[in-house]
Amino acid sequence: GAVVSQHPSRVICKSGTSVKIECRSLDFQATTMFWYRQFPKQSLMLMATSNEGSKATYEQGVEKDKFLINHASLTLSTLTVTSAHPEDSSFYICSAGSQGAVETQYFGPGTRLLVL
């Protein structure tokens, strides 16, 4: 299957700092990328849908000014957690889909964020 990478895999930061997470589709062009957050022993919660070249669509309850998403190219989307706080500590996972492969999403390996 297709490969999606995320960087970094793990990050520890101080409260109040900003953290950028990159999601790359390595062998296909991703017209749509999704960003999820997963707290321990819970399901994946969709945060936003990102389409290349347009603004992201955020789910209800997700602060767009706090979680900045940029999908500047067909292979790269970034999520920036601004002014991170301990409650933002979570497992952030991106997934990518390509036009035509509607039924399959390819997930990145995830980024574990710990805010002290």
Added chain:
Amino acid sequence: GQSLEQPSEVTAVEGAIVQINCTYQTSGFYGLSWYQQHDGGAPTFLSYNGLDGLEETGRFSSFLSRSDSYGYLLLQELQMKDSASYFCAVRVLSGGYQKVTFGTGTKLQVIP
């Protein structure tokens, strides 16, 4: 919005067959997917049903009934490595975009 229900935990014996059910309520339904997630890892795609019926992929099969808003994942010849969480997920078209919403997950424990 969307809501999906699946059992929280299932235990089954190695070599046996287990079925994990999923019921959903949503608008703009496009299809039902199943994902496997091991502890600490990211989800991996298992199966997708866009139409009613059974889809078979090796030891895993998935079924969908759109009229009943119901689907299931069937795992045969269970192996210890199948111990993981399994998520059903609905794919919907919303506001011109496709998006995927996950169920709460079923933790499967395979015992010897």
